[in-house]
Amino acid sequence: MLEQQLVNGLMLGSVYALIAVAFTLAIGVLNFLNFSLPGLFMVAGMLTWYLLRAHIAWPIAALLAIASGGLLGLLVERFTYRLMSRSAHFVPLVTSMAFLILFENLVLIAWGSDLQRVPVPFETLSWRLGPTVIAVPQLIGLACALIAVACLHQVLKRTRIGRGLRTIAEDPETATMLGVPVARVVPVVFVIGGLFTALGGFLFALNYQQASPFMGEEIALKGISAMVVGGMGNIWGAILGGLLIGVVETFSITWFGARAVDISVYGLLLAILFVRPAGLLGGVMRQQRM
């Protein structure tokens, strides 16, 4: 029983991990808490439902849903970070919140407020490992998340863009002087963040067979907790935080009931902020400022 809960928690956690990575990338490189990301998660999830319901082949649905994250991420960048340098530092945060509201309400208008069942176009295979059941699609989801982050890690370490991102993270004022084409590199943060979040949304819709206009608020927002717990600005921290939050949530449902989830997940966030704000793996965030 315990092992099953653990497995379930890790599967759920892989979704949180993806969102947390998106958050942590924005925080680490741009010192920007991107509140629009849960909106992107939700749009990808709802799009997955919509496309699968229309009998679109699931690889194409996947592609479209994930791409939507990248595109919307780019849209958000135009109106948030692009304006940051010349205004008060809370402006991007506030604008990203407005985007969250915008996306949620547009989807409500388009598709109503109901929780939608996502028709899964294939048999759900499961493995049995002793008394534990592991759903193969969920396992693939976990694998995807880990592979995606490993790729991101390589990109950050070895490519020019990655180096550009790391330079901006360390020294934003002089990044331009150091030869980083900031205006071309910054959107990459938003696109990668959007793609990761959308992947999370797609996987969630597929693996839990549900999507709703509120899934951003209800699920993706916990990615913030995962990010902070793991360590802001640290992408492996985001993975760790995500998996941990997933496990905390699953155990919390088992022991305390479904309504105690928020208390556990956000209580943990609160505790970390008071006791060890740098998170478990220690963040690399720049000081202060929103």
Place this chain on the structure above:
Amino acid sequence: MSGYLESVLVLLAINTVLAYAAFLPMVAGQLNLGVAAFVAIGAYSGGYLSQTYGLHPVLAALAAVVVAGIMGWLVAFPILRTRGIYLALATFALNQVVQGTILNLNVVGGASGYPVPAHIGFPVVATFAVLVVVAVVALFHTRFGISVTAVSDDERVADLMGLSVRGLQTAAFTAGAALAGLGGALYAHHFNYIEAQNYGVLFSIYVVLYVLLGGTQTVYGPLLGAAVFTLLPELLRGSASWRYVIFACLIIAIMSLRPQGVLLRKAWFSK
């Protein structure tokens, strides 16, 4: 007065109270994403007091202000040790924890909502709102307004100038919590039904956004923001969701063009 007009004005009054509840911490440099939590605390404690102890609803509302204020004061101790984004995150986490806690309190209905029979009519709600506006405007004609702004602008120097940084930050946070509680209690007793599901972080975000719309540079900014937020949908007669879409677009536009808000920065007292 028609029922429709009256409910719009009541909402305007309550949203104004909430706007100032968010405004006070924001002037002190605190982005309080936990406003909704204190609104909920006010709503539920006020409703509980009037229901269970038969307290007159206005007294219950005042008691709710005290409850919310005390909770704000207690929470301020750990929360105000954080700064900037950590503070915003801590208030966000607090909000979700409070909401989650209320959802589990079956004594006030838990997830099924809580009916509050005792009623507070429009005239009383409006009176409270007017009193709040007058009080805050007066407050910002005293040393308090400039002191709190000083703390927000430069904590280190404000301290060296003799101001109690911690004291002022706590005062702003606590006063904000108390006002939020008032708004919640008024809502609970006028509309006679409250649901914990409404008091998540998105509620706080709405309040913060409409305060920023009007701007925090003048003491009338929150009033303007609350007015736009409340009256806009009535003018447009769209569904609730369209109202929020337009509101969101408005925020994005304002933040691009005029991030200080519609009412531009002025002195707290102009002569």
Place this chain on the structure above:
Amino acid sequence: MVLEVRELSMSFGGLKVVDQLSFGVARGERLALIGPNGAGKTTVFNLITGVYAPDGGAVVLEGNDITALPSRFRIRRGLARTFQNIRLMAHLTVLENVMIAQYARAPGIGALFQPVGFGRSNRWREEARGALANAGLESYASQMAGGLPYGIQKRIELVRALLAAPRVLLLDEPAAGLNPAETEALHQALEAIAARGVTLVVVEHDMQFVGRLCQRVVVLNFGVKIAECAVAEIHRDPRVREAYLGTDELAA
């Protein structure tokens, strides 16, 4: 001695930034604190005003040991300062900025609710306005402090410090970044302030300025006092020359 530091020491992560520093200032005196960059001069100011707590030693103001006194109470005891990088409140007007310092003269919770913004005239507001007028800055009173020119902001900072009615005024590089006309005006202003009995302690790199304004000098290098003498003798002291070796700051 109106202000004394006794064997003041402070380390940052193993590095001794101020080492057993002792000096005193007599009432009405004008002392300069000089030394090459990184000598620890601003740190000394931070220790005196309570921004940092020393690892050892004491700060004594008007005979009272204030080493353990929290920083926000020190201005009430008559100790005010200006800053190397101007630290005005960007979101307050010039008038509001200088009024902040008045709180130190009449602190307390009740004072926070003084209705300074009401009515046609209010004594605190009028006093602040008068102080700005004395400094020739009354035309800036209603402007936001954030966007003003550097030289103007420096003068405002001085008015602000004075509105706390300090008996000891610490000035951190008051002449930095000023052109000759502004420097002369600053000199005149400080002379007038000193003439009113205010004790001045000045950190400065401009030796000409120091030479004209101050009577005595304490020279710091690597956090240690290497000399203390009358201002006219700085050039002759070999230790001082050595400390400034490689710089042409002493040339004046």
